[in-house]
Amino acid sequence: MVCYDTPLVTYGLIRLQTPPGFRLSGVATAHGWHALAPYRWDAETGTLHRIEELPGGVTHLQITQPDTILVRADRTLTSADAREAERRLRWSLRLEEDLSEFHALCASDQALCEAVRPSGGRLLRCPTLFEDVIKVVLTTNTTWTQTKAMAARLVATLGAHAPGDPSLRAFPPPEAVAVAGEIVLKEQIRLGYRNTSVLRIAEDVAEGKLDLEALKDSDLPTPELRKRLLALPGVGPYATATLLMILGRYDELGIDTELRSHVSRKYFNGEAVSEKDMRAVYEHWGQWRYLAYWFDPQ
Template sequence: MIFNLPAPASFNLPAVIRSHGWYQMSPFGETAEHGLAYVIRLGTGKVLHFTVHAESVGLRVDTSAPLEAGEQAELSSAISWMLALEQDLQEFYLLAGAEPKLTKMVERKAGRVLRSPALFEDVIRTILTTNTLWKHTLRMCRELTMRYGEPSPDDLSQRTFPNPERLASVTIAELTELCRMGYRAPYVAELSQRVATGELDLEAYKTSPLPTPELRKQLMGIKGVGGYAAANLLMLLGRYDYVPVDSWALKVVGNEFYGGEKVTPAQVLATFEKWGKWQGLVYFFWDWSPAP
């Protein structure tokens, strides 16, 4: 089945897909034509594979199975969220356009960050990025998907990201031994239980009226989510008030702004504080390449 979606004028699909490493994590994928691929389970229980490609006007969505009207509406909403189509970045572009280190990203119409259709997935993915190498993050995510995701009927090798109910039935021992999650296994298990039982409604955070500091506090109430992870998740929620400070941030900020000296997390935060509600996005898309 094929249908179309509108997209903002300031939108670049390949830039969103490659905004960060999520596109490398199962069940995300990138097509040969620089489109987005994903495997999803709809509310009706239907599992399908879909791709999104840019057209001269808007986006073309191809699905591996026909959809009822309600299913198409649900998938359209999911894709809009994944590609941040609802975001208005004009204010950010006006500010960024005056900064040489952000000029290229403005010209490319970058600025949107790829997201999973459900925040549950993004919390799990973020937890899997902490204190490890990227290749191990990819492996853990791949193991989760292949072992516990639902297969697409048209291609059994294509699987969904496991939903909270499925992961809630997996023991910590399995997550530790089969997915080799290490200390993250209890965090993933507890989060899955809380979401599956309805104790924690992560989807409500997408439209939460809470001020960003309060929302950050709630995110940090999730075991396994510290300051770095919370800042990343806030960015995925369209809240850019915080910079995700990790070892990479300490390194690049020290090199860029402090002549290669070692810096503290407080110095990293102070460096971008002037950008206000956009500081996380400024950090995320800053051109860290050395000046010619």
């Protein structure tokens, strides 16, 4: 029997140990994030593509799951690169997250159980909270098609690339967005009125006034975390709930048009529903409300 101490690195290859029952295909596609650059999901081969700027340079990572999670890089990785790639991917794939209590609660509902099974309830996230915050802002008051286009332009315009290959670019760090400034955002990246919020968040992080990464794995009580997210420009109640989900806090529902129509259709015969109605439906799921809604079958 082969036992992999993590990370086991050979040239450009990393293996990640996974929790029992982990399915990459389910986790990658459980929500839309896999379609936002610099992620790309290839359903044919079951490969999650991701471009990351590692200490040693911009790297194309191809993540598959023949048995354990296998990460192939398009270049030889130093051990520092491999450690960093592993750290980012373990966070993104939520390999440390314990959802066993949610699974136990799902057991009583077979349809829900089946909806949860492919991903185990793990929703893909980005290596940095900065990237997730920007992407959540890009989902507000627009269509999914435009969200994808905005993320693609942000990466294509400002993302770092390996020498000689500008087609593969990483997500721009806050400094790159801050330096780009409002003209580039307005004329090239075209985030609409979100330009202002995105630029301000990037500037605040770049200047050290805002430490988003410290909110990951912080033991702040959820109400305090909520307050800090809500304070970000362009981040209202819906975006806050989504970001709390990103951070592994599932007790708050993101109230938006999708939730409204789902609850109306499934529980109220298509009639108009109030915010109170929506909350009541998932109330008994306590700290698992977001996941209970997310995987709630039609």
